[in-house]
Amino acid sequence: MDFDLNDEQRMLKDSVEKLLGARYDFDTRRRISDSPEGFDREIWSAFAEMGLLALPFSEDDGGMGGGPVETMIVMEAFGRALVVEPFLASVILAGGILRRAGSSGQRAEHIAAIAGGEKLYAFAHHERQARYDLHDVATMARADGEHYVISGEKGLVLSGDSADRLIVSARTSGNQRDEAGISLFLVDAKAEGVSRRGYATQDGARGAEVTFDNVRIPASALIGTRDEAFPVIARVIEEAIAALCAESVGVMADMHEATIDYMKVRNQFGTHIGSFQVLQHAAADMFIALEQARSMAMFASMMVQEEDARERARAIAAAKVQIGNSCRFVGQNAVQLHGGVAVTMEYKVAHSFKRATMIEKLFGDTDHYTTRLADLGGVIGE
Amino acid sequence: MDLRFTPEEIAFRDEVRAFFRENLPESIRTKLTLGKHFSRDDMVTWMRILNAKGWAAPHWPVEYGGTDWDPVQQYIFREELLAAPAPEPLSFGVSMVGPVIYTFGNQKQKDYFLPRIRNMDDWWCQGFSEPGAGSDLASLKTRAVREGDHYIVNGQKTWTTLGQHADWIFCLVRTNPDAPKKQMGISFLLIDMKSPGVTLRPIQTLDGGFEVNEIFFDDVKVPAENLVGEENKGWDYAKFLLGNERTGIARIGISKERVRRIRRLASAEKAGERPLIENPRFREKLAALEVELKALEMTQLRVVAEARNRPSDKPDPASSILKIKGSQIQQATTELLLDVVGPYALPFTPEEEGRNEPPIGPEWAQMIAPNYFNTRKVSIYGGSNEIQKNIIAKAILGL
Numbered sequence A: 001m002d003f004d005l006n007d008e009q010r011m012l013k014d015s016v017e018k019l020l021g022a023r024y025d026f027d028t029r030r031r032i033s034d035s036p037e038g039f040d041r042e043i044w045s046a047f048a049e050m051g052l053l054a055l056p057f058s059e060d061d062g063g064m065g066g067g068p069v070e071t072m073i074v075m076e077a078f079g080r081a082l083v084v085e086p087f088l089a090s091v092i093l094a095g096g097i098l099r100r101a102g103s104s105g106q107r108a109e110h111i112a113a114i115a116g117g118e119k120l121y122a123f124a125h126h127e128r129q130a131r132y133d134l135h136d137v138a139t140m141a142r143a144d145g146e147h148y149v150i151s152g153e154k155g156l157v158l159s160g161d162s163a164d165r166l167i168v169s170a171r172t173s174g175n176q177r178d179e180a181g182i183s184l185f186l187v188d189a190k191a192e193g194v195s196r197r198g199y200a201t202q203d204g205a206r207g208a209e210v211t212f213d214n215v216r217i218p219a220s221a222l223i224g225t226r227d228e229a230f231p232v233i234a235r236v237i238e239e240a241i242a243a244l245c246a247e248s249v250g251v252m253a254d255m256h257e258a259t260i261d262y263m264k265v266r267n268q269f270g271t272h273i274g275s276f277q278v279l280q281h282a283a284a285d286m287f288i289a290l291e292q293a294r295s296m297a298m299f300a301s302m303m304v305q306e307e308d309a310r311e312r313a314r315a316i317a318a319a320k321v322q323i324g325n326s327c328r329f330v331g332q333n334a335v336q337l338h339g340g341v342a343v344t345m346e347y348k349v350a351h352s353f354k355r356a357t358m359i360e361k362l363f364g365d366t367d368h369y370t371t372r373l374a375d376l377g378g379v380i381g382e
Numbered sequence B: 001m002d003l004r005f006t007p008e009e010i011a012f013r014d015e016v017r018a019f020f021r022e023n024l025p026e027s028i029r030t031k032l033t034l035g036k037h038f039s040r041d042d043m044v045t046w047m048r049i050l051n052a053k054g055w056a057a058p059h060w061p062v063e064y065g066g067t068d069w070d071p072v073q074q075y076i077f078r079e080e081l082l083a084a085p086a087p088e089p090l091s092f093g094v095s096m097v098g099p100v101i102y103t104f105g106n107q108k109q110k111d112y113f114l115p116r117i118r119n120m121d122d123w124w125c126q127g128f129s130e131p132g133a134g135s136d137l138a139s140l141k142t143r144a145v146r147e148g149d150h151y152i153v154n155g156q157k158t159w160t161t162l163g164q165h166a167d168w169i170f171c172l173v174r175t176n177p178d179a180p181k182k183q184m185g186i187s188f189l190l191i192d193m194k195s196p197g198v199t200l201r202p203i204q205t206l207d208g209g210f211e212v213n214e215i216f217f218d219d220v221k222v223p224a225e226n227l228v229g230e231e232n233k234g235w236d237y238a239k240f241l242l243g244n245e246r247t248g249i250a251r252i253g254i255s256k257e258r259v260r261r262i263r264r265l266a267s268a269e270k271a272g273e274r275p276l277i278e279n280p281r282f283r284e285k286l287a288a289l290e291v292e293l294k295a296l297e298m299t300q301l302r303v304v305a306e307a308r309n310r311p312s313d314k315p316d317p318a319s320s321i322l323k324i325k326g327s328q329i330q331q332a333t334t335e336l337l338l339d340v341v342g343p344y345a346l347p348f349t350p351e352e353e354g355r356n357e358p359p360i361g362p363e364w365a366q367m368i369a370p371n372y373f374n375t376r377k378v379s380i381y382g383g384s385n386e387i388q389k390n391i392i393a394k395a396i397l398g399l
């Protein structure tokens, strides 16, 4: 049993933190988030130069061969700094699909483009009616000779508005809520028939609603086996959840530290508010919630590689529940303990609180995964 | 003991309800239901509708344009108003400065200001908090120095709600820095926002809205006749003001309206193959919240009934229960709405008047995350929940 990082991992952590410390303070982040594209291409290049965008890919694919622990390290640092660049969308989600299901030709072309930072990718999977059900896919891909023709509407495509290429899930057989019959396709974001409506998200990042209106693509754009994409999608979403868990730990740790610092300097009634025991206990409870989340984020990173699908699903569900609860508790208390200052856009805790809230919603909320975990028989086992 | 309303009270409730149904402009009602901000004009329009009916300030004494309703009727009126849902009459005027003026002000102040408050000819804002004086309000520093028949005011207020619309601000200012206790050197001053030397900086709240401001006073000349009551007695008037809201502070009507909305939306929103309202986890959470809300309503009614026997300048420390529980329940309703909306909480749609584009996702979903973020304030302002618990521990429990 070893919870410690090895030397290389420590170096990775130091260099990411150093880069963000130097180039991603709160004011910079606000400016980036408010800019028309909603992220900074120069920072993105810096991530590429550091090898962060190549991190989870195998050395054969031109990657760094990092595993979930490396992803965890990067995501936690991103959480602290509230990074809005499309790492989750391009590297974890789209990259994850390609890594797991792409042909050698697709991997050679597209993983190189992701890892080098030259092109941005997004994963167009969610549909409005699906809520949190990954298998609910109504978008259709009809075979037409050597082509497929895709029609349907995708929503909440993370970082979808600036993506160059989209990975789209669509139904090639079966009914809307069947797990079987879903396939994945690579589509140029500027292809004829693709229309996008981009928007800011509540937490300062970007999303898009994407409509596919008879979009014609060659059969070679199919990723993986036709009709059998669901297990790939589920697996990649699990990886994304493990990454989000790590990000949330960074977000919460930063909020907690800001709160402690503030309690030491804010004076009311002739003394610092940190001297009031009720606030000390609230801060102690926040700390407990944070550490419980950190433990489960580590657990998720470990279990995301587990080959037994059921065990893996239980672990990911449990982790998502824990971070959801912790995000809510730590976020609400961080705001409360600050008083008025933390309900303003001018203060970082407000932004962290919003990110923590949205992390709870992404890929399935606390209620969804509590029910799922109960259905799976819990996480402790017989 | 009979916890039911009397037939007369029910008739009164029906009359009030019918009035709101017939007179509340639909555009305003829709904005409130969707959790959107209403404009200055919306508020003025609504206040004038109420004023024409004689209901702009029903809790004021009849001689100043109020009504002779008893506390139960006042309660019914307010809850029907919130449940309509209609905008609450701007509290800074009718609930805060108005009662201070008719209780402690001089005849000239009463004659001039009170009718204007009822008709919203003046928009009032509250200048109590300062950067260094939040929970510890009495440590405020904004200074007013008497020079002839004027005060010269220097200092800063903050968190001034809707100050951007305001014509007037009522301020607590320090007139005697050498008083033996800091509470003893404070005065209550009415300041025209158009006075030279008053500047305002908006503060954007975390939901993206603009509802609070910083206000700076730089050698502002204020006529001495704008002092309310006696110099250095301002703290007493402030305490009177802060304790005055006791019947409305829990905002039960708002929470009831939200609970009904949650039920409606969750019946329409599908989670898997079934409506969300059929999901056991969700429906049980909603039921549990309804229990809390019902209990609070009964507690509120006990406080209201008790108020019939209390002198009006002695606020009931039990109102702290209403503030704490009421704010927690309001916050819980916004959390349940977040649960209802699910992933479509994510898009941020700026609120702009006259925007033509359809919203991203369902229209009803737009303001749910912003409302959740914004509602964190209710356990902070008006005496934070920590401060309210200190009051219960001291004033009720004797600790």
Ligand SMILES: Cc1cc2nc3c(=O)[nH]c(=O)nc-3n(C[C@H](O)[C@H](O)[C@H](O)COP(=O)(O)OP(=O)(O)OC[C@H]3O[C@@H](n4cnc5c(N)ncnc54)[C@H](O)[C@@H]3O)c2cc1C
Residues within 6 Å of the ligand: A277
């Ligand atoms: C079943 C049992 C087994 C025990 N076994 C052992 C043992 O093996 N060895 C041993 O040494 N002791 C033992 N204890 C004693 C235990 O350590 C004391 O009960 C404990 O220290 C609390 O002291 P008290 O009972 O005098 O309560 P008090 O100290 O009088 O506390 C009363 C209440 O006030 C709270 N309180 C007290 N001080 C503060 C503060 N500064 N801030 C906030 N809240 C405060 C407490 O949390 C508690 O709620 C045992 C007690 C129990 C009940």
Ligand SMILES: Cc1cc2nc3c(=O)[nH]c(=O)nc-3n(C[C@H](O)[C@H](O)[C@H](O)COP(=O)(O)OP(=O)(O)OC[C@H]3O[C@@H](n4cnc5c(N)ncnc54)[C@H](O)[C@@H]3O)c2cc1C
Residues within 6 Å of the ligand: A266, A268, A269, A273, A276, A278, A279, A336, A337, A338, A339, A340, A341, A343, B125, B126, B127, B128, B129, B131, B133, B134, B135, B136, B158, B159, B160, B161, B162, B212, B377, B380, B381, B382, B383, B384, B385, B386, B387, B390
């Ligand atoms: C949206 C909004 C609108 C507002 N509108 C107005 C307005 O129109 N006019 C106006 O004058 N003011 C307004 N306020 C100010 C509001 O009343 C103050 O925010 C409030 O009094 C708390 O003060 P503070 O923000 O400085 O927090 P602080 O007093 O610094 O409190 C920080 C934390 O310490 C806790 N704390 C402080 N003292 C104690 C104690 N003794 N024991 C235990 N815990 C303690 C608090 O509960 C809080 O959790 C508004 C505030 C907000 C957020």
